[in-house]
Amino acid sequence: MHIFSKSFTQQEPIPEAAIEAAVAVMRSGRLHRYNLAEGERGETALLEQEFADSLGVPYCLACASGGYAMQIALRAAGLQFGDKVLCNAFTLSPVPGSIHGAGGVPVLVDIQDDSTVDVDDLRRAAEESGARFFLLSHMRGHIGDMQAIVAACNELDIVLIEDCAHTMGASWKGQPSGTFGKIGCFSTQTYKHLNSGEGGLLTTDDPEIMRRAVILSGSYMLYDRHLAAPGADSFGDVRLQTPNCSGRMDNLRAAVLRPQLAEMPDRRERWNRLYRVLEEGFGQEKSVVLIPRPPEEGFVGSSIQFRLPELSRERIAAFIAGCERRSIPLKWYGQHEPEDYTSRYDSWRYLGNTRSVPNTEKMLATLCDLRIPLTFDEEDCRAIARLIIEALQESE
Numbered sequence: 001m002h003i004f005s006k007s008f009t010q011q012e013p014i015p016e017a018a019i020e021a022a023v024a025v026m027r028s029g030r031l032h033r034y035n036l037a038e039g040e041r042g043e044t045a046l047l048e049q050e051f052a053d054s055l056g057v058p059y060c061l062a063c064a065s066g067g068y069a070m071q072i073a074l075r076a077a078g079l080q081f082g083d084k085v086l087c088n089a090f091t092l093s094p095v096p097g098s099i100h101g102a103g104g105v106p107v108l109v110d111i112q113d114d115s116t117v118d119v120d121d122l123r124r125a126a127e128e129s130g131a132r133f134f135l136l137s138h139m140r141g142h143i144g145d146m147q148a149i150v151a152a153c154n155e156l157d158i159v160l161i162e163d164c165a166h167t168m169g170a171s172w173k174g175q176p177s178g179t180f181g182k183i184g185c186f187s188t189q190t191y192k193h194l195n196s197g198e199g200g201l202l203t204t205d206d207p208e209i210m211r212r213a214v215i216l217s218g219s220y221m222l223y224d225r226h227l228a229a230p231g232a233d234s235f236g237d238v239r240l241q242t243p244n245c246s247g248r249m250d251n252l253r254a255a256v257l258r259p260q261l262a263e264m265p266d267r268r269e270r271w272n273r274l275y276r277v278l279e280e281g282f283g284q285e286k287s288v289v290l291i292p293r294p295p296e297e298g299f300v301g302s303s304i305q306f307r308l309p310e311l312s313r314e315r316i317a318a319f320i321a322g323c324e325r326r327s328i329p330l331k332w333y334g335q336h337e338p339e340d341y342t343s344r345y346d347s348w349r350y351l352g353n354t355r356s357v358p359n360t361e362k363m364l365a366t367l368c369d370l371r372i373p374l375t376f377d378e379e380d381c382r383a384i385a386r387l388i389i390e391a392l393q394e395s396e
């Protein structure tokens, strides 16, 4: 039996230019984002400016993590303690966690077979709950029909916030993911598209939301040191009425990120080449149902998902075990106990009673997920596809 030899959790090294920039920050001693020499703009403010430019939006705030960006996004959008917040039932645990952390109450919305949000159920959930916010995860990089989602939110008077942890660099009909809602939230955690260990980015074109987000992130009265925020003279009462919920990014992480941001278009291309090799390999097997990639979607294939709708639980469990024996850590969302990053909505017990989401239940029962690190090449992906198909046939 062949065994795959590379690690699915090994990322590429940090680019040399980023290492040099990080060393320069350390030599300066000025790691805090507001600790600037005369005339210096600082790595964090420059990262914000560059990220805002890459999306074509005026404002960007760098902060401690993607989950933190979502928390302050909700608060900056006007969430009050106890307010309901819609979120797709298929997401990762930091999403309901950030709603909870911001004082909101998550309301689950069902998904379709293509893993994106079910807009009809979004309408039902909004009407039943009276929620005024929707934190939409583009889960595993699959983007729903953004025209339909935005239209429903506008009609229902819902503030749309996008969780773009898996869609940095992605687009829908040419428009960057994160620019459809009022706010876009991104993560620069090691397993996402840029790697600073931990980190988050929030973007918006709304000056009032941005002023609140800047103060919330812990700017003290130093908001004039931002380059992608509204003018300092516009902060008026906001600076006194907004709590400081300390969660800034520092210059060291921003220095590590800036050269990586410039590589994003190239990374996207490399990821998609690997994705297409896996997709083609899995497509050989009739029982494997891939998630469609509509032409409107400019995706970044940093992970791949497929369903096995005709297979029993026992058969899927045997298949996953066969993948493990080949050193392929295929994740299965149908597992009853949460494992690694695949916890599912029914393991978030603190939510209490939730709406029923039958299609999510059905989908997750047979959904498999595989990370695609850029340390793999096309030959690795061909080998992975072969080994996975072998494990599938063996489990028969």
Ligand SMILES: *Cc1c(COP(=O)(O)O)cnc(C)c1O
Residues within 6 Å of the ligand: 065, 066, 067, 068, 091, 092, 094, 095, 137, 139, 140, 163, 165, 166, 186, 187, 188, 189, 198, 199, 200
């Ligand atoms: C990683 C992730 C987050 C949170 O990002 P952190 O930077 O780890 O806080 C949020 N949503 C999704 C879908 C994620 O995968």
